[in-house]
Every structure is written in structure tokens, then in C-alpha cells.
Amino acid sequence: MNKEFAIYGGTPVIQPGEVKNWPPIDHTDEEMVLNALHGSSQARGPHNIAFEKEFCEWNGNTYGLFTNSGTAALHMCLVGCGIGAGDHVLVTSYSWSSSATCVLHHDAIPIFVDIDPETFLMDADKIEAAITPRTKAIIAVQLHGLCCDMDKINAIAKKHNLHVIEDACQAHGAMYKGKKAGTLGDCAAFSFNQNKCLSCGEGGIFVTNNEKIFEGAAKLWSFGETARPEQNRDYHAYALGWMYRNNEITAAYARAQLKKFDYYFSTLRANGNYLKENLTGIKGLKLPYEPAECIHNWYNFNLRIDFDAIGFPNDVDKRVKFRDAVAAVIRDEGVVASVWQRFILPEMTVFRAKNAYGKGYPWSIPGADEGVDYTPANYPNALNYSRCHMSIVQTLRAAPTLPAARRADAARHRCRTA
Numbered sequence: 001m002n003k004e005f006a007i008y009g010g011t012p013v014i015q016p017g018e019v020k021n022w023p024p025i026d027h028t029d030e031e032m033v034l035n036a037l038h039g040s041s042q043a044r045g046p047h048n049i050a051f052e053k054e055f056c057e058w059n060g061n062t063y064g065l066f067t068n069s070g071t072a073a074l075h076m077c078l079v080g081c082g083i084g085a086g087d088h089v090l091v092t093s094y095s096w097s098s099s100a101t102c103v104l105h106h107d108a109i110p111i112f113v114d115i116d117p118e119t120f121l122m123d124a125d126k127i128e129a130a131i132t133p134r135t136k137a138i139i140a141v142q143l144h145g146l147c148c149d150m151d152k153i154n155a156i157a158k159k160h161n162l163h164v165i166e167d168a169c170q171a172h173g174a175m176y177k178g179k180k181a182g183t184l185g186d187c188a189a190f191s192f193n194q195n196k197c198l199s200c201g202e203g204g205i206f207v208t209n210n211e212k213i214f215e216g217a218a219k220l221w222s223f224g225e226t227a228r229p230e231q232n233r234d235y236h237a238y239a240l241g242w243m244y245r246n247n248e249i250t251a252a253y254a255r256a257q258l259k260k261f262d263y264y265f266s267t268l269r270a271n272g273n274y275l276k277e278n279l280t281g282i283k284g285l286k287l288p289y290e291p292a293e294c295i296h297n298w299y300n301f302n303l304r305i306d307f308d309a310i311g312f313p314n315d316v317d318k319r320v321k322f323r324d325a326v327a328a329v330i331r332d333e334g335v336v337a338s339v340w341q342r343f344i345l346p347e348m349t350v351f352r353a354k355n356a357y358g359k360g361y362p363w364s365i366p367g368a369d370e371g372v373d374y375t376p377a378n379y380p381n382a383l384n385y386s387r388c389h390m391s392i393v394q395t396l397r398a399a400p401t402l403p404a405a406r407r408a409d410a411a412r413h414r415c416r417t418a
């Protein structure tokens with residue numbers, strides 16, 4: 001027992017209050033939100049339209065629709081690409097649930113692909129083996145803020161005539177070969193939920209450069225209508241539509257945050273790189289890998305315990321307990337460390353039970369379930385990763401307010417003695 005650790009009564013490296021709430025709020029947010037509150041519209045209005053334009057200009061997209069969540073934007077991607085009942089859609093086996101449940105929203109079937117053990121992203125070399133005659137799209141999840149091997153994914157998609165949808169919900173500002181996440185496939189979804197690098201409480205955006213995909217997605221977004229509320233509406237439902245729009249107050253807040261995002265991003269990069277440099281060489285600790293063609297946004301800074309390197313018994317329960325204990329030690333030091341997603345997607349009940357909303361749908365659609373096997377052991381890399389990783393999240397983002405050198409030195413010292 002090392003008495004120096006806060007968990008055993010020592011003084012935490014980071015004092016309560018030093019890590020600020022995320023995101024930082026200043027007069028820009030306050031003024032813009034007040035402006036929206038006093039405007040003539042609190043539903044969709046000028047702030048929504050301006051935010052879509054500003055986000056698209058910043059990211060490099062032609063069309064955008066502000067939504068009430070990233071999940072809604074993902075659903076719009078599927079509909080925009082014409083995915084329908086019983087179609088198969090390839091998705092990584094390790095992600096947030098809605099990277100795959102968005103497929104169920106339109107009665108299509110997710111087909112999972114194991115992850116690459118170093119990037120934790122869909123292993124592009126395993127995609128072709130997962131393609132079935134029903135496959136219509138690949139969802140490339142730019143997880144933790146790191147882009148997938150998009151050249152390989154796009155080449156496979158072209159060969160098999162598939163759409164490429166980016167789940168960029170965590171990937172604001174992340175880059176692949178000089179291009180931003182959200183511009184690397186046919187269309188993309190971002191989330192602005194509070195814990196995202198760019199946030200406005202809750203919200204999302206659907207983006208694309210393809211007019212046809214945009215028009216299809218737009219119908220789903222607003223009651224099946226073909227016109228946006230600011231256009232000449234005929235209030236006619238041309239297709240099944242949801243209500244995925246967002247409001248003016250949230251849009252104004254999103255605009256204010258977007259103005260500051262490039263500063264957040266450079267801070268995240270600097271802090272992530274500092275941690276990488278200073279945590280290198282600790283036995284049993286594996287640092288995140290950033291391929292040369294990518295720029296990570298460090299939404300999640302993932303540490304893995306290399307159990308084999310420290311001779312830890314090959315017992316899953318013991319390894320999970322040990323990983324959780326290490327995360328607890330770090331957390332008690334004041335670092336926001338957590339285990340992001342303990343379960344791989346094929347382990348989740350909705351997929352195991354093959355029953356999304358009753359009567360076995362959508363798997364009970366004739367022929368849709370053919371060859372669909374969600375046995376978790378089919379995804380060994382995802383299983384292994386889910387058992388040994390932990391993420392450092394908010395500490396990295398709120399770091400502009402912290403003395404970086406002191407924090408990193410202390411972290412290094414304590415990791416070495418752990």
C-alpha cells in the first residue's frame with residue numbers, strides 16, 4: 001500500500017475545483033444565448049441557420065442540418081443513403097450503442113467487425129469478410145477522436161457499391177490525410193452532447209456534400225416534409241419523418257462554442273502530446289497510438305494496461321478488477337479517469353436478444369437474419385480492449401486552467417510507483 005496515493009489518504013495531485021466544468025463558459029456564450037432568448041423565435045430560427053452555415057464552413061461540408069442529438073444525425077445518414085428494411089450495415093464491434101442502434105431505427109441489421117488492436121477502430125482488413133449480399137453501407141466510427149483507415153474503407157465501399165457513413169460524434173477537428181472528420185465519406189453525424197469536445201448541452205449535426213443524400217435525410221429530420229421550416233412549407237408528410245430539429249437557444253450556444261473551438265483543439269493537442277511524451281516508457285502502461293496520417297482530437301486519451309508485460313495472470317475477472325482499481329487510484333488523484341464502455345456492442349442485450357422493439361424486429365424480417373452471428377468471441381480484439389483500457393477525459397480538456405508541468409510530473413511519478 002503506497003500511502004502517498006490520495007486513495008490511501010495522501011494529498012491528491014489535483015485539488016477539488018482545479019478541473020473546471022466542461023465546456024468553458026464566458027461572455028460570448030452568455031451574450032449569444034441571451035440574444036436567442038429575446039429573439040422572435042425560440043424554435044428553429046436565424047441561430048440554427050447560421051450555425052449550420054458556420055459549422056459547414058469550418059468543417060468543409062456543403063450541407064448541414066442541426067439536430068437534437070448525434071443519434072438523430074446518424075439515423076438521418078442511414079435514411080439519406082437509402083438504407084431500408086432488412087439491409088445489412090457494417091459497423092465496428094466497439095463503440096457507443098447508437099453507432100449500431102441507429103441501424104435498427106430504420107429496420108436494418110448491424111453486422112459487426114472486430115477492431116484493430118492498436119487503433120481500437122474498425123479493422124479495415126476484416127471488412128470484406130463481413131460483407132453479405134444484403135450489405136449496403138459501412139459506418140466508419142471515428143472513435144475517441146481518431147479517424148479510421150478511410151482510404152481502405154472507401155476503396156472497399158467502391159468495389160462493393162456501398163455507402164460510407166461517418167460516425168464523427170466524437171471526432172470534431174480530427175483529421176485524416178489533411179481532411180477533417182465528417183468530410184471523408186458520403187455523409188456524417190456529429191454530436192454536441194456536453195461531454196464532447198464541441199458541445200452545446202445536447203445536439204448534433206448531419207453533414208454531407210451530396211444533395212440527394214441531404215434531401216433524403218432532411219425529410220426524416222422534420223416530419224417527412226421536403227421544406228425546411230424557414231422555407232415555403234406545405235405541411236405534407238412525403239415520407240415517415242421524426243422531429244429531430246433543435247432550438248434557437250441551443251443553436252446560439254453552439255455558435256458561441258464553435259467560435260472558441262480552434263483554441264480548445266490546440267489545447268487538447270498540446271495536453272495530449274505532453275501526456276504522451278511524459279508517460280512514455282512506463283512498464284505495463286500502453287499509450288494511445290496515433291497513425292502518421294491522422295491527427296487525433298484526444299476526445300478520449302486511452303491508456304491500456306499491458307497485462308502480459310507485467311506478468312499479470314491471464315484471468316479476465318482479475319484483469320478487469322485490477323484495471324478498475326488503477327482507474328480508481330487515478331480518479332482519487334483528481335484526474336477524470338473512467339472506463340469508457342465496458343461492453344462490446346455484440347454483448348449488449350438488444351443485439352444478443354435480436355429483438356429491438358418487439359416480435360424480434362428487425363431480425364425477423366424474412367431473410368434479414370441469415371448468417372448474422374453476434375457471438376462475442378468472434379470479436380477478440382474488441383473484447384480484450386474493453387477489459388484492459390481506461391480513458392482520461394475531462395482533465396485533458398480543462399487543462400488550460402491547470403499548471404501542466406506540475407500535473408504531468410506528478411502523474412509520471414505516481415504511475416511509476418503504482
Ligand SMILES: Cc1ncc(COP(=O)(O)O)c(C=O)c1O
Pocket residue numbers: 068069070071072095096098099141143167169170190191192193203204
Ligand atoms: C461514437 C458515438 N456515436 C454516437 C453518439 C450519440 O450522440 P448523442 O449522444 O448526441 O446522441 C455518441 C455519443 O456519445 C458517440 O460517442
